[in-house]
Amino acid sequence: MSLWFVLAVNSITLGGLLFLLSSGFSLIFGLMKIPNLTHGSFFMLGAYLATSLIAYGLDFWTAALLGGLGVALFGGLVERFILRRLAGAELAQVLVTLGLSFMVADVCLMVWTGDPIRIATPAALRGTASVAGLGFPKYRLAISLIAVVFAAGLWALLDRTRLGAMIRAGVDDAAMARVVGIRVSRLFTIVFCLGAWLAGFAGVIGGPILSVYPGLDGEMLPLALVVVILGGSGSLLGSLVGSFVVGFLYNFGQAMFPELAYVVLFLPMLIVLVLRPQGLFGRPAV
Amino acid sequence: MTRFPLALAFVALATLPLWMPGTYYVNIASQILFYAIFALGVNVLAGYAGLVSLGHAGLFGIAAYAGAKAITAGYGHSVVAVIALATTLVTAAVFAALALRGTGLGFVMITVALGQIVWGVAYRWISITNGDNGITITGRPFPFGLSLASPRGFYWATLVVFLLALASMAVFVASPFGASLQGTRDQPRRMNALGYHVWMIRFLAFLFSGFWSGVAGLLYLYYNQFVSPQMVALTASAEALLMVISGGTATLLGPIVGAVLVVVMKNVASAYIERWNFVLGAIFVVIVVFMPDGLVPGTVRVARWARSALGRA
Amino acid sequence: MTALAVSDLAKSFGGLRVTSGVSLAVEPGERRLIIGPNGAGKTTLFNLITGELKPDRGAIALFDRDITRVPSRRRFHLGIARTYQIITLFPRETLLRNVTLSLLGLSRLRWNPLVPLGRQHALAARAREVLARVGLDHLAERPLAQTSYGERRRVEVAMALAQNPRVLLLDEPFAGLSIEERRDVLRLVTGIPRDVTIVMIEHDMDVALDFAERITVLHFGEVVVEGTRAEVVAHPRTKEIYLGE
């Protein structure tokens, strides 16, 4: 098997997973101007919830949907009862989300113990599919597919619906959106729940590859952060491209420059921040 | 009026090893002191310059790494200190030059990226940093013939450095330059129109902040006698920021109170509370939500309110 | 010699041309008024002159010295001072401290991290003098947040005067003031000695016309009319785009 081929396939898979995780992160960042540091916790919490649901007898996909829903509910509570009180205080929001991530991590440890929990790959997607003589792991292909479907769905939501128009208006200029009569606070809640749902769902979808264990939150959060900074906050296209860029940087960086793997990951983020602060696809702040 | 409590606090600090029951608490006190120095350094930016850095653990850690490398290479302790602080200052200058291209969240994000790069190197460039195992050193310095090997000796040395840091902060904050810095926090545009070099002021403040972070890092190295990537992690930066915010930004006392809170929570309270991580997170959330300007200003406000309420009664 | 010469200045934001080919020449000691409807590019012009924005093309000269490439903050050292349409002061600080910061900005002392600012008695005395000039010395110790809007406007002017400017740019100094307050500020501005050249953006024609010697009318980033008070008021384009509104 060619190394480059495998690396490319995995870059795309990881990119797909990162897109699910970071699209919501990006919308929240773009709309509410906060880097939501609980986003990694949402990812982990979703996966943990799903392990319990699966143990309860639900099938994988239902567990993924419901796990996401549980996280969305939690996200909604966080937004309404905590972040709402801190509207406009960005630093406070950053710190509160960080504090919450400590709490979530500890609760997960308490409830699900520290043992790693494996999520079985759905039976239909086990093994590899052979395409042109090359073996693709089916489940990884499925993740890429799910990411594409979600990208299309999110794009339609943002571009074709009234809600989407309001979100876009809010991302561009929250003050202006308020002036034209959009209930920005309700929009915040919706977007936060949506973002939380996506992260939770991504956690479950990632489960069969990553499994669930304490510390998963801290592994995923920086990746999502890099995606959003690269792509530009609030830009769906940005997070899509950013996800795949990070997917490739991560996979090829680890393989080619193991000692500088993190530098390879964070340096592009730094360069973008310094040279093009709005990200590759973000709109410049006026 | 404030002289007396100050003198009392000084006497209490200076005699602490004499009345503290056991060396364990003296060691905790030393930790509080060097974390307070770190927090005071972070506060220069977060409090007085309005620039929130989530990458300061990078500076804190790089001083310790540089110091550890220098010690391993066999240099004497005064040379080690010079090397460590010079390295920190150079790194701080690079950090500042890059981070000051952004303000607000942009600044935060750039510092995150910078801090993560330092962490990535500490963690992965094993041939230089020894990776996860970190670098262990032996021995503490003997400044002016005083041994710092004992907890008490180390405490007193740290106390001296802490008082120097605090004094430098007090002088700095009250100085024209300190006033300029606070002006750039509140009205950068106006400051420019008043003829101030806003960028340079922030740059110098960054160096000042980095210097004390580096000093704290060096003390950390001598205290723990090792350095490892955890010291440089994002959570370490966040913890320092938490100290500043929980105590009260842009106050001299706030970061110190914050350092006490965090160190005590992490080290002492964890012996009694199994879920101390949860409690630490919860304290974080409660302080930010209910005492947004921190414990020190919050307490002052409550005290003032109580006094006026009593006065009315 | 001209106090302030602007030639062919242009600036666009994205695709929007906010200033296109503006040229101005203000004589020393002149009182110049710049008027124009909202979005005419008046404040942008000020920002270009002070260097707070970089022009796409064109040149700016201060007393015949080309300052186009001089960094913004240096221009204030060269004798430009300005006020802002939206009050840009230090609300938590006292009036004295506000003005002190202004004085400090042009002093080498501003880099000093070692001496206490509170002990700089000479500086404080000068700040009090400046406050006295705008009639606010009795409020010197009061935090800005506890003063009236009119008083804050006067502090804005005091901050600019403290810089001892040769060219003073006033951006709508009467905005949001009551009639009495306007009169106070006008008296203050009229009292500024002639060695200070003044360029003022103003909407309030009643007050401003009395004050101005020459008037420039901006519209969509271009100079439409320029001349003496009488000429401009009589010009049909002025009526059309501004007075006729």
Added chain:
Amino acid sequence: MALSVDRRRFLVGAGGLTLATTLPRAARAQSRPVKIGLLTVKTGPLASGGIQMEQGTIRFLKDRNYTLAGRKVELIVGDTGGNPAGTKTKIQELVERDGVDMIFGPLAAFELLAISDYAAQAKMPILSLAAAEDMTQRKPNAYFVRASGTSAQYMHPLADYAAKEMKLKRLITIADDFAFGHEQMAGFQRVFEDAGGRIVKKLWPPLVTPDYTPYIAQISGADAVVQGFAGSNPLKFMKQYQDTGLKLPVLGNGTAGDEALLKSYGDEAVGMISCSAYTGDLDTPSNKKLIDGMVKDYGNIPGLYSAGLYINGQVAEAALEKTGGKTDDREAFIRALRAVSLTDTPRGPFTFDRLGNVVGTFYIRRTERKGDKLVNTTIKSYPKVSQFWTYDEKWFLAQPVYSRDYPPLKS
């Protein structure tokens, strides 16, 4: 009043060794309980093993009714948070404030390295699982006892088995990129190559790696793969390894094939050959007792971590019996600890070498499916394995310590 007492204590203490406990010697009557300090990780990513350590310790003490050699035992648990600085503070807490008589733990090598000097200065006996080689080799700590084994001690027998029994010729190693991984794979390499095999590639993913496939993709041209992961990483690795469709046999270290981890694995682990100091199917009374107790109390199958701490308890007990329950003479107590020789333990018979490291049986196991559970079946035992394997101690210690690049790959 308290102040004056403390001042006096200071005056006395200032002349002596300040690191030692500040409790006046007179107060340390023999009637007081033996204090055991457990340094473990109960929060954060390493918590899994840390919690098992605590369970194993408590299980042992319950079996002995919290009495060892006639003395009551008090257990004080310190949560290091998996952080070296936290470990340092916690050991200070245990030593200086709580006045413990010995330390069990810590979990990770980097935690142990951070406190080793301190513990030696404080003359504090440490009974640890952490596998850092040099702790009992080139930089020995005189107060250190390790009943589990060095990193490479697990791998020497595995390499021997791979070369001689499995007849493997070319292997690729993959392990966490930190000292534990480095030392394991270096040990494996030395024995495997001395037996005529070749390591063709060594892969080092960082400890925190969500996706191993960039590394798995580099596996080719070998007969089998040796993995040396710890924590939750073996799980992720095996899953992702299976997903890429690779079919080469996998050999694993003790942490990869750990009994406590088996419940988290799926079928991808079936057939894995691992070597460990502990094995679940060992038929000794104490192992039975351990397993029954763990299942009853916690619903957990014990693995290396809980068994390791149970065994540490047995070591401490044996030493206390020899000293008549006395711990005050630290030198005598550490001598007693190192002289311990046990047969009925969950890991079978063992003794210690002069450096405080275990000489005992290591087990080669195959992971198999039994009903709906995975279990390890022991297929070969290597008795009396020393940390130096079959090499001469002097020669061994004259070599550089096992590391990422030593021994080097043969080109």
